[in-house]
Amino acid sequence: MTLAKEPIAQPIQRSHTAGDFAREEVGLANRNSGLPLEALRYDVTPIGMHFLLTHFDVPFVASAQDWRLEIGGRVRTPLSLSLAGIQQLPAKTLRVTLECAGNGRANLVPRWQTQPWEYGAISTAEWTGTPLRHLLEKASIAPDAIDVAFLGSDRGFDAGREHNFGRSLKPDAAMNDDVLVVWEMNGAPLAPQHGFPLRLVVPGWYGMASVKWLKRIEVLAQPFDGYQQTPNYHYRHKREDPGVPVSTMRVKSLMVPPGIPDWYTRHRTVEAGSVELTGRAWSGAGVPITRVAVSINGTWSDAALDPPQGKYVWRGWRFVWQATRGEYVLECRATDANGDTQPVEAPWDSVGFGNNGVQRVPVTVR
Numbered sequence: 001m002t003l004a005k006e007p008i009a010q011p012i013q014r015s016h017t018a019g020d021f022a023r024e025e026v027g028l029a030n031r032n033s034g035l036p037l038e039a040l041r042y043d044v045t046p047i048g049m050h051f052l053l054t055h056f057d058v059p060f061v062a063s064a065q066d067w068r069l070e071i072g073g074r075v076r077t078p079l080s081l082s083l084a085g086i087q088q089l090p091a092k093t094l095r096v097t098l099e100c101a102g103n104g105r106a107n108l109v110p111r112w113q114t115q116p117w118e119y120g121a122i123s124t125a126e127w128t129g130t131p132l133r134h135l136l137e138k139a140s141i142a143p144d145a146i147d148v149a150f151l152g153s154d155r156g157f158d159a160g161r162e163h164n165f166g167r168s169l170k171p172d173a174a175m176n177d178d179v180l181v182v183w184e185m186n187g188a189p190l191a192p193q194h195g196f197p198l199r200l201v202v203p204g205w206y207g208m209a210s211v212k213w214l215k216r217i218e219v220l221a222q223p224f225d226g227y228q229q230t231p232n233y234h235y236r237h238k239r240e241d242p243g244v245p246v247s248t249m250r251v252k253s254l255m256v257p258p259g260i261p262d263w264y265t266r267h268r269t270v271e272a273g274s275v276e277l278t279g280r281a282w283s284g285a286g287v288p289i290t291r292v293a294v295s296i297n298g299t300w301s302d303a304a305l306d307p308p309q310g311k312y313v314w315r316g317w318r319f320v321w322q323a324t325r326g327e328y329v330l331e332c333r334a335t336d337a338n339g340d341t342q343p344v345e346a347p348w349d350s351v352g353f354g355n356n357g358v359q360r361v362p363v364t365v366r
Helices: 023-031 037-041 132-139
Strands: 068-073 079-082 092-099 122-131 147-158 161-169 180-185 199-201 214-220 252-255 268-270 273-282 289-296 299-302 315-323 326-336 359-365
Touching: 037 252, 037 273, 068 132, 079 132, 092 180, 092 199, 122 132, 132 180, 132 214, 252 289, 252 326, 252 359, 273 289, 273 326, 289 315, 315 326
Parallel strands: 068 214, 268 359
Antiparallel strands: 068 079, 092 122, 122 180, 147 161, 147 214, 180 199, 252 273, 273 315, 289 299, 289 326, 326 359
């Protein structure tokens, strides 16, 4: 496994479009599953409902006993650790909400042709592992280290560049006691699609930081230049812009679709009367949610907030709507402790990263 990444394959030329979804987009949507929004009712997402984004193939690991995590680069003591050895280190369990940075990009017009997320690339799980800092302290980072790269065993091409999926954190961020090297999800060993046997979980950040199938940690004296660190995962107004790196999640909320759906269109039908609307709201970097407002055809009212579940966890909300016959559009909008509020209209991004515009749910009341 190397850090060098050279253009090898000629990539398919993609573009922005407002038209039908391409066959390749449909294929990606079939591989990468989102959370059914009715599953927002669960405090902790069942493993089989947790959203998935796999850039390349799911690596086949026959036995965790043969897995080794290598730690090298600018360290005083290079390490080759077994899973059993890592599990001997101090462990902790954290409940963490993860969202894909591209969640919502299919709702932008025009959209970039890639994984066409609507709303479902969000979930919460309980992750058990050891704080990454224990491994880095064991290896002893050199004083000239300025970046810590994490490489998974999944490998493929993106934009014509062959590479292992990899991301990095600055040493101060990597030493945060809540950044975990994880071997369990919801009390069970990691499933193959979720990174078995070992993955990183970086609370408060978009999901790209939580590298799955973690195989190597490389401490560097220069910035990591892997494709998924740069140029990918940058906010850009235009594709040619240098951009700003994507990092922590933006404030956002979603609603459990009320009533019952139409099979094909998913349009909702609700019975007249008292209807309890519920959902979840979250923000990044451990910043708590302080308010959620609900709109009924453009009239906004405050929702009640459920008790917090933890620093990095979505927060439940609820609102009672006295529904009368007619056609409605329902919306929800969160505000966090920093005073950041979801925009009504989605912020434009060339590839659709960080879309935290409000969700709109058309409803017929009968």
